[in-house]
Amino acid sequence: MAKVLATKDLFLWCMSAIYLCAFTSLYVQIPGLYGDGGILPARVVLKPDGRPVEKRFQKRPSLMWFTMDLGLEAQEGMDLICILGCVVSLICLISRRMRDGAMFALLWFLYMSVYEVGQTFLWFQWDILLLEAGFLTILVAPFHLSKWRQPTGSQHDTITLWLVRWLLFRLMFASGVVKLTSLCPTWWDLTAMDWHYESQCIPTSLAWYAHQIPQWFQKLSVAAVYAIECGTPFLFFSPIRNLRLFSFYSQILLQVLIIATGNYNFFNLLTITLCISLLDDRFFGRENASEKSDSLLASFSRLFTKLISFGVYAGIIYAMIKLFTLRIDFEKYSIESKIAFSQDGFFKALENAMPYTIWIGKISLGSEIILALWRCFSEERGLLSKMWSCCKCLVITGLAVYMFTISLVPHSVVDKRATASITPEVRQLHDNVRNLNLVHSYGLFRRMTGVGGRPEVIMEGSHSLNSGWKAYDFLYKPGNLSGPPPFVAPHQPRLDWQMWFAALGSYEQAPWFINFAYRLLEGKQEVLDLMGSNPFPDKPPKYVRAKLYTYHYTTLKSTSSKWWRRKFERDYMPAISKETKGLKDHLQHHGIIQGSTKSKKNAATESFIQLLLSAIRSYIGTLSGPILIFSLFVPAVVLSRIS
Incomplete structure (x- = not known):
């Protein structure tokens, strides 16, 4: 049997933890983001358009279409889905027996359900990466009906874990390539790190110190990033274990450094989880003595692989x-x-290399399939056992070939010639399942933002146009010059993130920004809960405006105790009030000021579920994202160790 049982189990445990972080982080933000008084009410996406629910579900698959049958409003439906997601992920964290395909299919569909109504605040690469990785997790997880029995490994486990490895390859390779295809000057002159630590969305305190490192080291760091993201991913498919482990450690080093200096929620943890597919049970000390050999042939083989490994390392340095x-x-x-x-x-x-990446994938997947089928006949005992194992392996092979085939469409987008080489049949296969978010293209930090200083939008309110303007604080994003950059991952404050994107453009390009300003004029508490201290505790301001500043870190030589210094650039959004011309039309167009569409059916069921959801939110929904995540995660880890 393929020795990846411990590897698979660790991967499934980590995916359970990632789902817990994702659902919990989103849950505490639902009222302010998606409630009737939120910035982008979910009910707007779910409003009737004359089509049957079944047709709307096919285009936008989400359980939210059916929560209305329970008498729930949109926010309550999202609450219910996130709570179910937290409960299921906790069960999978605690119990190894419960980590099967059915449970992970449920988790995947629950997250798909909130993603489909999440609009701007859920349109991040880590959300779609979680959906793609989550679907592959369904294939990796065992399918068994006997929950009281410990799950065992299957011969096809190496095939399903290979799909995870292929996803990791596409993620890392594309992330490295797009930095150069974007023609961003900072990536090409190796100065990107001069700005990255300062300009990233929510830096940590360690990012301030990293920013002070001499430029020669910053430039060397960019070169190392290219090597790790563009070069070492090819070693993912190496038949030599030492080279795969080298690629594993290089990826982990990169992700740990990113975690230390930036708050990218669960994204880096998810990437680390994908890296588990590079390991085997020997890594966890699960190798049996009988598996070791001291024969002359085995000794020669080990020496040969060491020489090849040494040659590869020397080649990378050269x-x-x-x-x-x-x-x-x-x-x-x-x-x-x-x-x-x-x-x-x-x-x-790049044009020459892209066909090789596809052929490497084909050869590597084909090898895994052949080896898995060989193990079905050589390691299984009894004819029935051999046939049953072979049948399962063939089914998984079909799914693996299908997933690999449709993944070629997003994989090829980094090069025009590779894109043109994709046949219409493959494109059609991909388009048939596009709405299920099974595969995606990736590419992180395509262009370096904040060159010359990070742009930052500061919201202000006042009861008079001429005086009394007070700034709103945010919980995590830079604003207060004296506030130290926080550590907030794996929680993602989605409003803070969108404020960062808004500063890179104009408020006209971000329709949600006007909705946000209007909620401040209304003094909506659910929106204010997403922010820091409220400068208008008695009554909301009559006017709201936004100003654009350029922020810089202070330096080691600075005598100030502040972390930031800033310079005013321009007015970002002029002062508006509820009577501002055109504001009402904008809000009506986006469905912000309209009545509730709450269902009146099934009153008894509605009353019970709503009371339950309200009780849960009043008990844990007021906690901050990081506190709630760790309050659930730590006990689950303890219980998983003793169960």
Whole structure:
């Protein structure tokens, strides 16, 4: 049997933890984001359009279409789905027996249900990555009806874990490539890190210190990022275990450094979880003595693989030196670096490399399938057992080939020639399931934002146009110059994140921003709960406006105790009031000011469920995201260890 049982179990446990973080983080923000008094009410997405519910479900698959049959409003439906998601993920965290395909299918569909009505605040790459990884988790997890029995491994486990590895490859490879295809000057002159720590959405306190590191090290860091994201992913499919472990440790190093310096919610933890697919049970000390061999052939094989590994390591170092012209400056005690290839040369190399990435995937997947089928006949005992194992393996093979095939469409988007090479039949297969979010394209930090300083929008309110303006504080994003950057992951404050995106453009490009300003004029408590202290505790302001500042970190030489310094740039949004011309039309167009569409059916059921949901929210819904996540996660970990 393939020795990945412990590996698979760890992957499933970690996916349970990721789901718990995702559902819990979203749950505490639902009233302010999606309630009737929220910024983007979910009921707007669910409003009747004359089509049957079944047709609307096919286009936007979500359980939210059916929560109305329980007499629930949109916010209550999202509450119910997130609570169910938390409960199911807790069960999977605690009990190994419950981590099966049915439970993970439920988790995947529950998250799909809130994603489909989440609008702008759920349109992040980590949300779609969770959906894609979550669907693969259904295939990785065992399918068994006997919950009282400990799950066992299957011969096809290596195939399903390979699909996770392929997703990790596409994620990391694309994330590295798009930095160069974007032609962003900071990525090409290796100065991206000069701005990254300061300009990222919600930096941690350690990011301030990382920003002070000398520039030569920052440039070397960018070169290392290219090596880890563009180069080492090819080692994911190496038949040599040492090389796979090298790629694993390099990816973990990158993710840990990102976690230390930036608050990217559960995204980096999810990436680390995908990296588990690079491991085997030997990594966890599950190798039996009988599996070791001291024969001359085995000794020669180990020596041969070590020589190949050494050659690969030497090749990586040589490529780094040549591609980035690394040179030690002994006088300055630094390592100088500069990209040695041209943009035309890179695009030509990418064009040539893309077919190889697909062929590597085909060969690697084919090898896993052949080995799995061989194990079905060589390791299983009894004819029936061999046939049953083989049948399961063939079913999984079909699913794996299908998932790999449709993934080629998003994988190819980084290169025009690769995109054009995808056949119409493959595109049709992909388009048939597009609404299920099974596969996606990725590419993180495509262009470096905040070059020259991070733009930051500051909201202000007043009872008079001419005086008395007071700034609103946010819980996590920079605003207060003296406030230390917080550690908030794996919670994602989604309003803070969208405020960061809003600062990169104009408020006209973000319709939700006007809705947000209107909620401040109304003094909606559910929205204010997403923010820091309220400067207008007695009554809401008559006017609200927004100003744009440029923020910079203070320096080590600064005598100030502040973390930030800022400079006023311009008015971001002019002062508005409830009587501002055109505001009412905007709010009516986006469904913000309209009555509730609460169902009047099934009053008894409605009353019970609503009371239950209200009680749960009053008990735990007022906690902050990080506190609630760890309040659920820590006991679950303890229980999982003793169960």
